[in-house]
Amino acid sequence: MWYFSSPKLIVFGEDALEYLESVKASKVFIVTDKNIASFGLLEKVLKHLEVSGVEVKVFDEVEPEPPKETIFKGAELASQFKPDLIIGLGGGSCIDSAKAIRVLYERPDVQIEEISPLTNLGLGKKTKLICIPTTSGTGAEATWAVVITDKRKKVKLELASREVISDVAILDPELVKKLPKKLTVEPALDALAQAIEAYISQWKNDFSDALAVKAVQLIFKYLPRAYKKGSSDIEAREKMHIAATLSGLAFSNSQVTILHALAHSAGAIFRIPHGRAVALFTPYSLRFNFSKSWKLYAELAETIGLKAVSKKELAVKFLNEIEKLLKELKVATAVKDLRIEREEYLSKINELVERTMESTGLIANPREVTEDDVKKLFIYAYEGKNVDF
Template identity: 35%
Template sequence: MEKIQFKTQIWTGDGSLKGLEDISGQRIFVVTDPFMVKSGSLDKITVHLESKNELEVFSDIQPDPPVTKIVTGIEALQKFKATLLVAVGGGSAIDATKAMKFILKRMTKGETDLDLIAIPTTSGTGSEVTNFAVITNADKGIKYPLVTDDILPKVALLDAELVASAPQNITVDTGMDVLTHCLEAYVSINANDFSDALAEKGFQMVFTYLERVSKDGSDMEARQKMHDASCIAGMAFNMVNLGLNHGIAHAAGAQYHIPHGRLNTILMPHIIAYNAEMDSGIMEKPNQAAVKYANLARLIGIHVANPKIAVRSLINTIIQLRKRLKMPATFQEYGLDSELFHTTEDEISVAALKDRTTSANPRVPEAADVKRILEDSFS
């Protein structure tokens, strides 16, 4: 028996921010990043909250949020005596707020469990509807996934106006992260009919709208569709976990500090080929992952009877999309130092196997498999 539930209420579409005006009498601790404050973008949110509530803004957030910043945030929200958390930003701000919520509840032995409203300003992580958060031990260079329903936001607010000014590189990095989420959820060992339906829809939406919004950031229909696709993909992988693509990305990202979506995109073709056992030949009987990848290929117009040929076409289609989006194809093309790569690949290979997302991968990898994928991704 499987128990499937969606605890997060989703506010989406035009005027979603106005829903915040129904909140009153709260001491709201707003967690965001410095850019949101300096650019004035945060004002688009706080203007709907400040007349009926007390607000405290905490903006000491950075990419790959370290544990030290989370502890600082907890101290600040306790001093403020917060009654509600609002996270505004990309995955880092939302993940940091989730970690604050979780640790505070543990510290107070369950007496303080604050509701969380997540307002993403990038269309990629899906963090607004997931029980995942990733925090970093900066001293050790290790990312730790936190996975518990205790960190699920109460509300996810999706308003495309908040991503309208996102630059092209951020748009495509986060958009390709959505694609990775869909692919990994779809072939996860935990996949079910519900997660498949969400992953299929999100996958189609990325291929329909990502290139459009990459070319024209003012295309608000495409902006909203990618914002929704990110959330849909988050709902999918929140049910069934991810896979080796993210396992390697978490481990490598802590070492190389390559933007997460870009790192996932470099790895993606090699992960698909590994999971589908493409090295065994296209005429060999396809495994379950190959069959499912072929299903996705058909959804974007690749009609090939042989599943492995369909997978090969899917890989080529993704590579061509990556090229049109002007994204690097290899670590070397990104500019990663060769010496750094070769001195860390063994450590990354071991760390990737320990990552909780890797446990849902359709093939059970060994360190040698991960190292081979890394080397194929380097040049």
């Protein structure tokens, strides 16, 4: 027996924010960050909420890769304000913060670490949750994952509960129209990785496959356009926004792999933004899984129109195509290019390996993973060396 989870409603397309004009709520608590406010994106949301006549309180203190402290502060303010609707507005960081704040607000007796499929949270009694992404990447608006950073332990808590999934996700392309180049690319490569991981994970299923394939197709077609043309190509922006949500739905109903495990541990220890870390570890992880996943790579290659005489060749072409895309988008594909000193990196290698081995990303990885494999992957990724084991 298996389940498929998604928000109850996904509102998408031009003017999707208008949905807010008819929300049934009286007190709305918005979880966002200072950039979203300064770029005028919060303004757009407030304008629609004004029509619905609700009382609003804004918490705009979310930091990227949100630390536990942000969640505690937001939950405290929410408890004082007593909202019946929480809105997460921003990238994955704001959305995950909104999810976690909602849990602590509804269940003050629960510790963040207890957000797990094994805890019955009984959410929905005090508030509903609407998520509005302003990056096209993580898909967090549609997933039941919550990623919070424990700064003291330098670890990303990979939390999950089907109960934290948003009631409504709103995908309005207007909010991502002006994304700068780096923020167009890095979250999008997170979406690409998540879709591929969902497709090769041992927990893959027909639902997640369908969503993953569509996400991969859209990203290959529209990401180069969104990158080159920016705000002048609204179609590319809109398709990338949808691709991100599809990717979230795909992995959240399947699982990620060693790729996210490596990215989370390096991301937490060296403070690398999530999308950047994911993009970097993509070639190494996909090549590491080649012996188990090549048939699936070949299938994905076919869905994006690649051709070759044999399936194996097709699989190789798929990986080459990804590496070509990473080059075209000018992302770092070796840790040494991130200005992380070799000595410092090597001094943390055991910690990196330990964190990776504890990550939920290894649970359903297609190939069995040993500590030695992980260590080698981190070393190869530092130098930018092709995986040959």
